[in-house]
Structures are given as C-alpha cells and as structure tokens.
Amino acid sequence: MPGPTSFPSCNRHSGFTLIEVMVVLVLVAIISIGSFALLDSFQNTDQALELRAEELRRVSMAMYRIGDDMRQVTARPVKNGYTGYEPALRGDSDEIEFTRLGAANLTGEPRGEMQRLAYSLGFEEEVANPAPRSPGGLLLRSRWRVLDRAPDSEAVAEPLLSGVNNLAFRYYDGDSEAWLDQWPPLGTNSGTGAPDNRLPRAVEMIVTTTGAGEMRRVYTLPRGVGATVGSGSRGGSGTGGDAGGESGDRAGGVDDAGNDRRNTGGDGSESGPREARDGS
Numbered sequence: 001m002p003g004p005t006s007f008p009s010c011n012r013h014s015g016f017t018l019i020e021v022m023v024v025l026v027l028v029a030i031i032s033i034g035s036f037a038l039l040d041s042f043q044n045t046d047q048a049l050e051l052r053a054e055e056l057r058r059v060s061m062a063m064y065r066i067g068d069d070m071r072q073v074t075a076r077p078v079k080n081g082y083t084g085y086e087p088a089l090r091g092d093s094d095e096i097e098f099t100r101l102g103a104a105n106l107t108g109e110p111r112g113e114m115q116r117l118a119y120s121l122g123f124e125e126e127v128a129n130p131a132p133r134s135p136g137g138l139l140l141r142s143r144w145r146v147l148d149r150a151p152d153s154e155a156v157a158e159p160l161l162s163g164v165n166n167l168a169f170r171y172y173d174g175d176s177e178a179w180l181d182q183w184p185p186l187g188t189n190s191g192t193g194a195p196d197n198r199l200p201r202a203v204e205m206i207v208t209t210t211g212a213g214e215m216r217r218v219y220t221l222p223r224g225v226g227a228t229v230g231s232g233s234r235g236g237s238g239t240g241g242d243a244g245g246e247s248g249d250r251a252g253g254v255d256d257a258g259n260d261r262r263n264t265g266g267d268g269s270e271s272g273p274r275e276a277r278d279g280s
Helices: 018-071 242-263 268-279
Strands: 089-091 096-100 115-122 137-144 155-173 178-180 202-209 213-220
Touching: 018 137, 018 155, 018 202, 018 213, 115 155
Parallel strands: none
Antiparallel strands: 089 096, 096 115, 115 137, 137 155, 155 178, 155 202, 202 213
C-alpha cells in the first residue's frame, strides 16, 4: 500500500500591498496635519494671552501710579520762572498739572519732597524713549526737577501707557457743585501775579485705549493745608512768596479758623466785631 503523498514545502513571504501602504500614509498625514494645527493654535493662544496680560499689567501700573500721585496732591502754587505763579492745580480738558507731596528722591536730585507733575497725551516723536510701539498716542507723565522754575526749566516726559486714543479731565467745584472743564474756574483772578492755592473737590479722568477700551476714574483730592511758595519741603498754609510768605501763613490760618467756625455754626466774618464787643 502506497504511503501518503508528500508535497514539497513552499515558503511564502507575507507583506503589505501598495494600497495598504498608501492608506497608512494618508492616515499618518491627516493625523500630523491635525496635530500641527492644534499645536499652532495652542501657541497662538498662549502668545495672545501673554500680550493681553502684559497690556493689562501696563494699564494697571499706570492707573496705580496716577492714583498715587492724585492722593498726594497739595495746595502749593509754584513760580513760573518769570514774574507770576502757576496755580496749585492747573487743568484743561486734556491735561493736568499739580504739586504732590512725598515724592521719593531715589536718584539724589537737588530738590525737596514736593514735586511738580503733569499728565497729558503725547506722541512718540515727543519723547526720547517711547513705550512699546502701538497704535494711538502715549499717556505722558511729565515732572520738573525743581519746584519753583527758572526760565530754562524744562519738564522730563515719561511715557506710562501706549495705545491711548483719548485723554479727558473734569474738575468738580465744591462751591458751585458742578463739573468744570477747566481749573481754576473761568472768571477768577488766577494768572494775575497772585498765587492761587485752590483745589477742586475731585478730578475725573477718562482714558480710552485701543486694547482696554474706556476707563474712568474719579479721584477725591485731599482738603488739607497747602504749602508756602518758596519752601520746597516745609508745610504751611500760606501762598505768598518772599516778603509775602508770612502774610500768606496768616491768611491760611484765618481760612482754617473760618472753616472751624462754620462747622460749629458761627461765621468767621463776625468773629472780629464779636470780640470787640466783648472787650468793650
């Protein structure tokens, strides 16, 4: 009986066909493109968040610095370098200038603790080292190295915020109880040579920027005693200069006394006759 038929062994090599390889390549390409787009989106989002955070940080720092200056406003007029005086606070609808207390002198400049400051809207060609380039103007903080100016005294401008489209100020007058676009109020004798130490009750500032939009701040000014013209760091209530300093101190004392009498129901203008009658 014949045995089982034996077949010769055949070694077959198994592998991928061209179609299978093409399908795999297409799938890998689709996954790679999707992953690249996702990573690019993450990177763009991260960059946008960093730019936004940096912009908000600059806005926050600028507003903090302005608020710190406004909290230190003092009623101290300054000499303008010629024959007259600048008011303790001078403001228009788009700029403001005032004297502040407690100005740190980290660089050791030859000045007192008071400093004359101004805020205004400028542009990049007006400053030597502008802020990072951005559409719009610059919020400038200008300072004078001396309090009472000489004819050649110039302000040093420092950019606080870029991308500013509009800057507006208003001033609340406590006597008329109205918001004004100019300080000192129109019709006063400011600028005639006599120092004016009046301050508004509050200052409203509106800043419109490209990224943060419109920001409105209302700063209540301190109602303290002003300083004497001619003193860089000594406090006082007068506003007279040179020979008029002592009389200015007396005038400030009368104002303070008048305020106290009004709080108790009396009138400062009647104190003299009343004392005279008591003495008689």
